[in-house]
Every structure is written in structure tokens, then in C-alpha cells.
Amino acid sequence: MKTLLLVGFGDRGHVYAAEAEKHPDKVRIAAIVEPDDFRRNEAKERFGIAEENCFTSVEACAAKGKIADAVINTTMDRLHIVTSLPLIALGYDMLLEKPVTNNKEELLQLEKxxxxxxCKLMVCHVLRYTPFYRAIxxxxxxxxxxxxxxxxxxEFxxxxxxxxxxxxxxxxxxxxxxxxxxLAxxxxxxxxxxxxxxxAAPARVTSMGGRYFFVEKNAPKNAGTRCLVDCPVEKDCIYSARKLSLEHDFFPWLAWDCFKKDPSAxxxxxxxASLKADNVHGRCIFKTDADVVDRQTVSIRFSDGSLATHGMIAGVAKAGRDIHIVGTLGEVQGFLEENKFVVRTYDPETLFHKERTVDLSQNVGGEDRHSGGDSRLIEDFIRLLHGEPLSVSSTVIQDSVYGHLTVFAADESLEKDGEPVDIVFEDGGKRK
Ligand SMILES: NC(=O)c1ccc[n+]([C@@H]2O[C@H](COP(=O)([O-])OP(=O)(O)OC[C@H]3O[C@@H](n4cnc5c(N)ncnc54)[C@H](O)[C@@H]3O)[C@@H](O)[C@H]2O)c1
Known part of the structure; x- marks a missing residue:
């Protein structure tokens, strides 16, 4: 039996804790760090955590020394490094939410x-664990x-x-x-x-993108600033906060996070009242402080000359992720949300191609979050803690470094309107 220290008990904390609870013979949540009183007490009650193992800060917890076998760190992006380093220094193994950080220095500091x-440090790249990408x-x-x-x-x-x-x-x-x-x-x-x-190692990256549609100049004529307060066109607006958050109660854990209690309560x-007052979800969609891009393309050249491109477009009608890999002997093409892909190889008999479909839809249930990635990530983390063989998905920090450095390079290129950025590895690009 391995004991877990949960750091952060928000949305992701709840997801991983629920997955961990499915393996009571292997892991037990024995300690919590959570500054929010409601969530900390909720964890205390739900997992039967002793009062002396409930903390409001990582510092207070670290002062007690190592009190569990491993950490699941699901704090928000900015807190990953500051909440991880003191615990890693105590020798905890750790499952850390992505993104690890937003800069190379901290990324390499954490790896070091x-x-x-x-410390065995695994990053929550949940998609690697989905039956779909694992089979690919x-x-x-x-x-x-x-x-x-x-x-x-x-990604749409x-x-x-x-x-x-x-x-x-x-x-x-x-x-x-x-x-x-x-990055997010x-x-x-x-x-x-x-x-x-x-x-191969990613070597050179270019990227372009920007904010295109949900900007103030595209707001309907006479639009207000808060849908339920001062907007004469709210009733006809398909993006109205009333429609999304009141009528459909979309993503309640985000919309009602400000209440710091169970959203269903x-x-x-x-x-x-909150949408009318200061809830960020009550704002006109065209008049927010958003500055992240709504579409971005990324091109990557690898050290062996192979290429990759990724496109992100936000605000589409149908969500999903597609993939098309071309190899020297064949190709793979599929759509994650269908849990199916085809493998094609050249057929010298017909001068055309042979095709087989890999259908994984039976492997993913309706309750499975992230197309089955969340549960399988936790299973691999538990295997890691028990010294058991890991799946091909397993992502330790060293593997995540390549992806993160590529993201940093892409965002640097984006700032320079598509200028190429070379990725320099401290290890000289060990995959080269
Ligand atoms: N792997 C994925 O696919 C995936 C999906 C969604 C979100 N995420 C990532 O998961 C992380 C958490 O997201 P979330 O939506 O669960 O956030 P959240 O805000 O719901 O939860 C974070 C929790 O951390 C607590 N907290 C704040 N300061 C803390 C501190 N110093 N020490 C300990 N706890 C502290 C907060 O009170 C909160 O309960 C983010 O980094 C996010 O980007 C990953």
C-alpha cells in the first residue's frame, strides 16, 4: 500500500482522487494541502485524513518532513514549480499536472x-494514456x-x-x-x-496565430459589458452568459468556481446574482481581458528531417483532435473522439493501398474523462509507485521536456510573427 499526499483539491484533484479511490488495495490518500477551507475539509472527510495531515500550504506540510509515499500535484499552472520543489527535495515521487511551467529555466531546474x-516525476499528459493514442x-x-x-x-x-x-x-x-x-x-x-x-529531437519551430473573432470590434452593435446587466442585445446573442451558464449550466465547476463549494449546491x-455582479463568466464574450490566441499553427522540423504541424482553432462547432502520420511504409489517420483510426500501407499488387481500421470504441466508456486517459494515467502512476512495468504511454519528466521546449519555441516564434526558432538542448539533443 502506498500513501498519497494530494496538493490542490480543485477540479483535477477531484478527478485523480476519484481514480485513485478505485484502487484501495494499492493507494490511499493520507494527506492534503489545500488553502481553501471547504475543499480541504471535504477531502479530510471523504478520505478519512487525520487532522494533523491536513495543511493550508506546502511549506507547512514540508516542515513535517516526508509524511506519504507520493504526491499528486493539481495546483494551477503558476503554482506547479513553487509547490513541487520543496516536496521533491524531501524525496517524494510525484504526479504533476501539465503544463510543468512556462519557461525553460524552471523546467530544467525541476528535471534536475x-x-x-x-524522485520519479510523472507529468499528466493524459492523452498519451488514451486507448486511441496508445494504440497509434x-x-x-x-x-x-x-x-x-x-x-x-x-485540435478544434x-x-x-x-x-x-x-x-x-x-x-x-x-x-x-x-x-x-x-501551453495550456x-x-x-x-x-x-x-x-x-x-x-529524433525537435530542432526548429515556426508558429503564427492571434486573436481573430472574440475581440471588442466584433461585438454586436450596442452590446453591453455584462450579459445580464447592461446588454440590450442579450436575447439574440448566441454567446449570452444566460444561455451558457444559466440555461445550460455549461462546465459548472468553472462557472461556479467562485462560490468555493459544490457547484450542485x-x-x-x-x-x-453572481453573473450580474463579478463572475467572470457574466462578461460579454467580446469584451473580456482575454489575450490568448484563438488560432495558432505550429510547424516543427526534427533533427532527422521529419516534420510535424499542429493547428489549434478555438470557437468551433464540433470539438475534437485529428491526426495523420505519414511514415516511409504507410500511414495512420484518425479522430480521437471517434476512438478509431486507419492504418494504410502501400499495396504493390494493386498499386493502391491496403487499409485496416483499429476500432477502440469498446475500450472507452461514457464516464471515461479525456477519452479514457485520466484513469489509465493513474493506473500507470500506481504501477510506477509499486515498481511494476509501465505502459508505453508512461511519461516521465525527461520525456516531457522535449514537448515543453517545443511549445516555448513556438510561442517565441509567434511573438516574432513566424520567425524560426531553434531549440537548444542542454543535453545536446540526446535523441539526435
Ligand atoms: N491534464 C489535463 O488534461 C488537464 C485538464 C485540465 C486542467 N489541467 C491542469 O490542472 C491544473 C489544475 O486545474 P484545475 O482546473 O483543477 O484548477 P482548480 O483551480 O480547480 O484547482 C486548483 C486547486 O489548488 C488549490 N490551491 C491554490 N493554491 C494552492 C497551494 N499553494 N497549495 C495547494 N493547493 C493550492 C486551489 O484552492 C484549488 O482548489 C492546472 O494546471 C490545469 O492547467 C490539466
Missing amino acids: SAAEHG KEVVLSGEIGRIVDIQTN VALCHASHSYIRGKWNNREKCGSSML KCCHDIDLICWLNNT VTMEEKE
Whole structure:
């Protein structure tokens, strides 16, 4: 039995804790760090944590020495480094939410610290653990499609998700949340690209993008600043906060996070009053402090000459991620949300191609979050703690470094309107 220290018990903390609870013979949540009283007490009650193992800060917890076997750190982006370093120094193994950080110095500092303290540090790149990407990785590893020549991926962020997270919500502003759009949303996709093509190192990156639609100049004529307060066109606006948050109660854990209580306990009157007052989700979608891009393209050249491109477009009708990998012997093409992909190889008999479909839809249940990635990530973390063999998905910090450095380079290129940026590795690019 391994004991866990939960650092942060917000949305992701709840998801991973629920997954961990499914393995009572292997792990037990024995300690919590959470400054919010309601959430800390909720964790204390739910997991039966002793009072002396409940903390309001990492510093107070670290002062007690090592009190559990491992940490699950699900604090917000900006807090990952400051909350991780003191615990890594105590020798905790750790599952850390992405993005690790927004800069190279801290990324390498964390990697170094983990190595120095013998800490097994896994990053929550949940998509690697989905049956879909895991099966694609297995096809790549089998050699069936040969060496990778090119990878194309796209992520389409649906309108309401874009509104709640990246326009009105807590990842809408780089200064406030510490992450760019690419880092917050697509560090997964860039990580997948680097993981799938991991016989080479990403070497050069270009990127372009910007904010296109949800900006003030596109607001309807006479639009107000808060949908339920001063907007004469609210009734006809398809982006109205009333529609998204009151009528549909979209992503309630984000919309009602400000109440710091179970979203299902927030009354309709409280919701309406908060949207009228200072709830960020009550703002006109065209008049927020958002500064993260709503579309971005990234091109990557790897050390062996192979290429990859990723596109992120936010505000679309249908959400999803697609992928098309071309290898020297064949290709893989699929759409994550369908849990299916095809493998094509050249057929010398017909001069056309042979095709087989890999259908993983039976492997993913309706309750599975992140297309089955969340549960499988926790299973691998538990195996890591018990010294058991890991799946091909397993992402330790060293693997995540390549993806993060590529994201940083892409965002640097974006700032320079597409100028190429070379990625320089401290280790000389060990995959080269
Ligand atoms: N892997 C994924 O696919 C995925 C998906 C969504 C979010 N995320 C990432 O997960 C992280 C958490 O996101 P969330 O939506 O759960 O955030 P959240 O705000 O819901 O939860 C964070 C929790 O940390 C607590 N906290 C604040 N300061 C703290 C401190 N100093 N020490 C300990 N706890 C502290 C907060 O009170 C809160 O309960 C973010 O970095 C986010 O980018 C990852």
C-alpha cells in the first residue's frame, strides 16, 4: 500500500482522487494541502485524513518532513514549480499536472531536482494514456508504417469550452494564469508529436496565430459589458452568459468556481446574482481581458528531417483532435473522439493501398474523462509507485521536456510573427 499526499483539491484533484479511490488495495490518500477551507475539509472527510495531515500550504506540510509515499500535484499552472520543489527535495515521487511551467529555466531546474533527489516525476499528459493514442504509438513502434516522415495534428476547441476556459475563464490571460493558449491547451498535442516521433529531437519551430473573432470590434452593435446587466442585445446573442451558464449550466465547476463549494449546491438565485455582479463568466464574450490566441499553427522540423504541424482553432462547432502520420511504409489517420483510426500501407499488387481500421470504441466508456486517459494515467502512476512495468504511454519528466521546449519555441516564434526558432538542448539533443 502506498500513501498519497494530494496538493490542490480543485477540479483535477477531484478527478485523480476519484481514480485513485478505485484502487484501495494499492493507494490511499493520507494527506492534503489545500488553502481553501471547504475543499480541504471535504477531502479530510471523504478520505478519512487525520487532522494533523491536513495543511493550508506546502511549506507547512514540508516542515513535517516526508509524511506519504507520493504526491499528486493539481495546483494551477503558476503554482506547479513553487509547490513541487520543496516536496521533491524531501524525496517524494510525484504526479504533476501539465503544463510543468512556462519557461525553460524552471523546467530544467525541476528535471534536475527530480534527478538529484531520486524522485520519479510523472507529468499528466493524459492523452498519451488514451486507448486511441496508445494504440497509434504501438503501430509506430511495430514498424508497420516505417520511419515517421510527417505528423499532422489539429485540435478544434468547441465554442462553449473556449468561452468558459479561454475567453471568459481562468486560462484567458497569459499574465494572470501564466500560460499561453498553446501551453495550456496544446502542450498535450505537441507532447504527443514529440512522443510519437521520439527517435529524433525537435530542432526548429515556426508558429503564427492571434486573436481573430472574440475581440471588442466584433461585438454586436450596442452590446453591453455584462450579459445580464447592461446588454440590450442579450436575447439574440448566441454567446449570452444566460444561455451558457444559466440555461445550460455549461462546465459548472468553472462557472461556479467562485462560490468555493459544490457547484450542485449553488442555487439559481446565487448563480444569477453572481453573473450580474463579478463572475467572470457574466462578461460579454467580446469584451473580456482575454489575450490568448484563438488560432495558432505550429510547424516543427526534427533533427532527422521529419516534420510535424499542429493547428489549434478555438470557437468551433464540433470539438475534437485529428491526426495523420505519414511514415516511409504507410500511414495512420484518425479522430480521437471517434476512438478509431486507419492504418494504410502501400499495396504493390494493386498499386493502391491496403487499409485496416483499429476500432477502440469498446475500450472507452461514457464516464471515461479525456477519452479514457485520466484513469489509465493513474493506473500507470500506481504501477510506477509499486515498481511494476509501465505502459508505453508512461511519461516521465525527461520525456516531457522535449514537448515543453517545443511549445516555448513556438510561442517565441509567434511573438516574432513566424520567425524560426531553434531549440537548444542542454543535453545536446540526446535523441539526435
Ligand atoms: N491534464 C489535463 O488534461 C488537464 C485538464 C485540465 C486542467 N489541467 C491542469 O490542472 C491544473 C489544475 O486545474 P484545475 O482546473 O483543477 O484548477 P482548480 O483551480 O480547480 O484547482 C486548483 C486547486 O489548488 C488549490 N490551491 C491554490 N493554491 C494552492 C497551494 N499553494 N497549495 C495547494 N493547493 C493550492 C486551489 O484552492 C484549488 O482548489 C492546472 O494546471 C490545469 O492547467 C490539466
